[in-house]
Amino acid sequence: MHIYKKLLSFLLLLSGVLSGSSQTPAIYKEEWSSHPTLHKMTDQENKQSAVVISDIRRVEFIDEGKEVAEYRTLHKIIHLNDNTGIEAFNKVYLGVADNNDIVDIRARTILPDGKVINIDKQNIKDLKEEDGNEYKIFAMEGLVIGSEVEYTYTYKRSPSWFGAQYMQSKFPVREALLEILAPKRLVFQAKGYNCRLASTDTVLGEKKIIDGKLKDIPAAEDEKYAVYKANLQTIEYRLSYNTESGNGQDRLFTWQEMAKKVYEFYCTFSDKEIEKTKDLVEANKWGKLGSIAEKIATVENFVKKQFATRKDIDAENAGSLEWIIKNKLASPRGIVRLYGAIFNQLGIPYQIVMTCSREDARIDRSFENWNNASDPAIYFPDTKKFMAPSELYTRYPFIDPYWGGQEALFCRPVTIGTFTTAIAEIRQLPLEDFSESFNRIESSLHLTPGLDTVVVDMKQSYGGYSAAYYRASISLGDAEQQRQVLKSIVRFGTNSENIVSSKIDNADFESYSKNAPFTVNATVKASEMVENAGNKILLKIGVIIGPQVEMYQEKARQFPIQIAYPHSLERFITLQLPDGYTAKNLDDLTFHNEYQDQAGVTMGFTSDYKVEGNTIKVHIMEQYRRTFFPLSDYENFRKVINSSADFNKVVLVLEKKG
16 A cells, blocks of 8 residues: 555544535436537548547545545547557446446447447456456447447545546547536645646535646657656646634645654654664674665665565554564565664664656645655665665665656654654755766677677676666576576677677675676677678677667657666777778768757767777767756757667678788
8 A cells, every 4th residue: 555545544534524414415427418429520630540529537525424435437438530549449448346336337339320339337347457456348339430439437436635637648639627526625726737727616505616627638649768647738636625624724735744644654663663673783783884875785685685575464564563573574664664763773864755756747846746755765864875665676875766856755854852753845856877877888809710700708787777677687587587688688789699608797786885887798609790792791890789779750759858867878899800801981980969058968979989900999978967858859869869779780891901
């Protein structure tokens, strides 16, 4: 369970939100035309595979006795222009696990000749996906090009006082509407992201209604080097006031309130828990280690090796440090508490930081959506570094890179007398400098006597975030997985799997704290890199940097550029020419696309060479010093990306002298 769900249960009791009337009013029922007609498409709309004519969503909160229930409604009409559109909407998925939760469901197909096919509710099937999510699914019948799909459903769920509705998708939308209905004592607010939201706020009888309207939403392409969900036109909402609680003017669910609850949730311990943690610290002699960084790294490596983290532990044991230390098993909440108790014993100041993936959402200092603050990291003020307590594949000071490069909620402890709580600070959660995450290739090439094979002596080094996948695969994988990883690394830089010898260094997670790069040394025979054409040898030297992404698109770019983390890719290539041969097109090795602003270089791909006798030495530097580049930088970014793709295609022409 996400932290915000448990925190909400605490705060709701305090705020009086759950105290409603004893009567249960009827929910709003969606209108359904008895004589539906097809909608006329514009010339521009006819170019789309499907067009969403209407997208109506409703979230309604109703007093049911002393409880508040939430009902969600969706009503869509979609016009289908081709087979791709039909395939996208021939099945409807409902995010509902229990049939008893479904209040209303209707679906129909409107054919071009006016015939209407109503879907039988009995045809709803259950679906459970590999990730554990459960759905109801039903198939739309009779779909043909030019037909329309219409469906509506309402279901009941436990109330959530925050939400986000992604109103944009890969198909255009003519009109979209999000309605929030609630007893008038509950004051909700809505905010649009990546859009201009037309919003109204009215009271009708005993209900307060917020309408958020969007029109002419364009189709959203899933573009390379862009986060998709976080860029969509989205409406978020939150419960901000309860006019029947306190003076009715106190804002609910502020970041400050969350910081206090986070501190209580993660950073308070019983006397028995403190004693058990003290025994653990003394048994491992962590207090005798040198620097703070060494202590943090040692503790993290120990805990992530010795303790398993699972979400299915019962609530009674989930956060108990006594039980966790005894059983070497913890819930996500429990493992964070364990780290906190250990750092307290070691006298290491720390702060809990609540963040989220910038692929999906953001933390907005002016619009407190607790749902978005779902992932806990730990910040150490003395070192100004972070760790991710529940992420097995990362090690201090590296966290999930998508957690950083954005604002997050820092819960800074403060003590007043004998009482300690936390103060909320919304500020940047920085990632490590670009120089810390790298891939460095050092390759020496020479041809065999038959001039039909290249022998490559390579050293590939990976540091920081760039090393995470390989370390996890080698450290946690079996022998076969390790062989496959080695093959993929070698194949990446040679197109060959003919490995003569190989060696892997610093594959363990502890190497993070030692700042030792994950390294592969290998000697490879690569006949794939050579072609003979009469008295010429065609040497595919660009293969050494590996296959590269190409960015060529006819449509205008929609979204700004985002990459996972700042990094560099440096290559040193040494080519020994065969006796009696010379390279004819060395200038093909030269590229220079580098860009900067007032702060210095932002990104670039540069390459050059020099000739020393029969030896050609090539140096390449590709770098991306930021995670975010605005749309105005897109053309420059594309040129840098395509430079690496173009270098990968470089073929040197070797000719016999004289």
